[in-house]
Amino acid sequence: MAHAHGKILLFGEHAVVHGAPAIAAGLGAGVDASVVNGAPGTLTAPAWQLEATAGDGSRVGTAYAALLAELGIEADAAVHLDAAIPAGAGLGSSAAMAVAVARAWLEHLGRDEDEDAVYRAAMASERIFHGNPSGLDHAAAMQGGVVRFVRGEPPAMSSVFVGAPLHLVVAQVAPGADTGVLVGGVATRAERFPVVFGKLFGAFGALSDRAAEAIAAGEVVAVGALMDVNHGLLGAIGVSTPALDEACARARHAGALGAKLTGAGGGGCILALAEPETLDAVDAALQEGGATTLRATLEATP
Ligand code: PMV
Secondary structure, X not given: OEEEEEEEEEEOOOHHHHOOOEEEEEEEEEEEEEEEOOOOOEEEEHHXXXXXXXXXXXXXXXXXXXXXXXXXXXXXXXXXXEEOXXXXXXXXXXXXXXXXXXXXXXXXXXOOOOXXXXXXXXXXXXXHHHOOOOOHHHHHHHHOXXXXXXXXXXOEEEEOOOOOOEEEEEEEOOOOOOHXXXXXXXXXXXXXXXXXXXXXXXXXXXXXXXXXXXXXXXOHHHHHHHHHHHHHHHHHOOOOOHHHXXXXXXXXXXXXXXXXXXXXXXXOEEEEEEOHHHHHHHHHHHHHOOOEEEEEEEOOOO
């Protein structure tokens, strides 16, 4: 059985597509995949009510066919997925699925666990889902822990030391929007105002690097303040919504140290950081606002 992590995007989403560093975290919970006896090329994930076959014309089937082609594999068996993260909730389900499936096939065929091959296979799959993915989602799905990521061939990935635990509430405020459409919208605005957006992407990069320092130093209050800045920048590039802004305001009002939208925006989730004693109040306030919440703690590096 092969595992991949769910992910939370902490800093720098969108700007990462344009070359800025970003910070993501791989969660303990994720997706397990196994190659099993069954109709060749099928993929089932009961937790997501998902059944697809490579090349069946569905988005998952098309992505799976691209993944197999990248690995040079003719699927002669089925793949079963055990998913412990919800789909479409901003936790990187498509990236975790791709990484787990690629790892399961390499393991099944007795091929070496080749991280470059897994990365490229997941990229082929993510291209079908997202158009122009930076690779950040599946880097976090592969690595776990907190990771700094800069897009490239190959990308630059490094672990970020976590000086003190970060207690987070992830709140789904609205249905997730199409990441490809949101990324395309940012690209269009960046082409229209290249100097302005160049400076904004630079600000995102400075923010990610300062946030990595704060995370390493265990400066939780600073991490929260930088999350608020990140939310403002995401608003500036046009990917927030009134509902996401309102949820962030609600979390801050209930005592959160900071809050930001997480992922592509246009809907989907926010992330709120809180001290352990205010977590319940923040969580309750977000639920009162109509959001579905879950908790995640990023543990201190031992
Ligand atoms: O939609 P999500 O949560 O998978 O976020 C995608 C992250 C972006 O930075 C918006 C796009 C990318 O490819 O990095």
